[in-house]
Amino acid sequence: MRDVVLVGAGPMGEAWIDTVSRRDDVRLAAVVDLRPDAARDALGRRGMELPVFASLDDALAAGSADIVLNVTIPAAHLAVSSTALRAGVPVLSEKPLTETLAEGLELTALSELTGTLVATSQSRRFSRGIIAFRDALRPYGGAAQLSARFFQNPRFGGFRDEMDSPLLRDMAIHTFDQARFLLDDEPTRVYCEEFSPPWSWYRGAAAADAVFGFAGGARFSYSGSWCADGLMTSWNGDWHASAAGGSATWDGETTVRVQASDEPRTAELPDAAEGLDGALDEFLTALDGGAPPSGEVHANIWSLAMVEGAVASSATGRPVEFAELFADAHARAVAAAPSEVAAVLRAWSEPAPRRA
Structure with a gap:
C-alpha cells in the first residue's frame, strides 16, 4: 500500500481523490491546499477525514508519503514538484509539467540529480x-x-x-x-x-x-x-x-x-484503463519496476515545448525551430536554477532531453 499526498483540492484535485479512492493499492494520506477549508470541504463531501495542510513541506514533515500528486495551478508546478523530488518522493503532476520550458528543463535536471521519478498525467492519451x-x-x-x-x-x-x-x-x-x-x-x-x-x-x-x-x-x-x-x-x-x-x-x-x-x-476498441485511472495505473507500474510512464519528464517536456513553440511562432510571425527553442530555454534554465541543478544542465550533451 502506497501513501499519496494530494496537493491542490480544486475540481481536478477532487477528481484525483476519487481516482485514488477506487484503488486498493494506494490510499490518500493527506491533502494540501493554500485554502485548508476547501480541502476539508472536498473530503467532507466524500465522508472522508484526513490530515489537511497549507504547505507540502508541512505534510511531508508530518507523515509518510510514497507519491505526491501535484494538482496545483501551473505557476506552482515547479515549486511543488521540486519540494517532493528533494524529499525523494516521486511526483505525478497535472499538465503542464511546468509553466515554462526553462522551468521544465530545471525540473528534468533535478529529477536526474535526485534519482526520483516525475511524470505528467497526460490523461487524454488514455x-x-x-x-x-x-x-x-x-x-x-x-x-x-x-x-x-x-x-x-x-x-x-x-x-x-x-x-x-x-x-x-x-x-x-x-x-x-x-x-x-x-x-x-x-x-x-x-x-x-x-x-x-x-x-x-x-x-x-x-x-x-x-x-x-x-x-x-x-x-x-x-x-x-x-x-x-x-x-x-x-x-x-x-x-x-x-x-x-x-x-x-x-x-x-x-x-x-x-x-x-x-x-x-x-475498428474495434481495446480493453484499457482510461483517463486518470490509466495515468495512475501506468505510474504505479513504473514504480513497481515497469517501463517509465509515457509522461516521464524527459519525454513529456516535448509536449510543453510544442506549446511554447507555437506561442513563440505566433508572437514573432515566423516558424520556430525546436533546436533553437530548447537552446534558449536551456540557457535561461542554467541562469535561474540552483547551482547543483545548473551543473547537471551544463553536463548535458545537448539542450533538449531525450526519452528515458
Missing part, C-alpha cells in the same frame, strides 16, 4: 479510441499527415479568461501530446497563428492554427477554438490521418474508421 486509432494506422507504417480539429466553448470564468494564449497554454497541450503519442516522434519545427473571433469572451487569443514538422518527416496540423458556439467537436478533437496505402479517422470518442483499397471499416 482512451480506448486513441489507442484504436494509433493501432489502425500501424499496418500502413503510421501517419505521414495528421490533423486535428478542436472546437469547444467552455465558459470557465476565472484565470483562463484573463490568460495570454488561453487555448494554446491551457488546452492545446492535450492535443499536441496526443499527436506525439500517435506519431511516436518529436517535433522539429512549428508555424502558428493565434487570433480571437470578434465574439470571444477571452482577453487573450482563443483560437489558433498551427503546423508542426516532425523528425521522421510527418506533418501535424492543428486548428482550434475555445469560443466556438455550435457544432462542437469532442474534447479530444476530431482527427484524420493519412498513411501509405490507407487512412483513418477518429471522432475523439469511440468511433475509429479505417479505409485502404477496400470498403471503410470500423
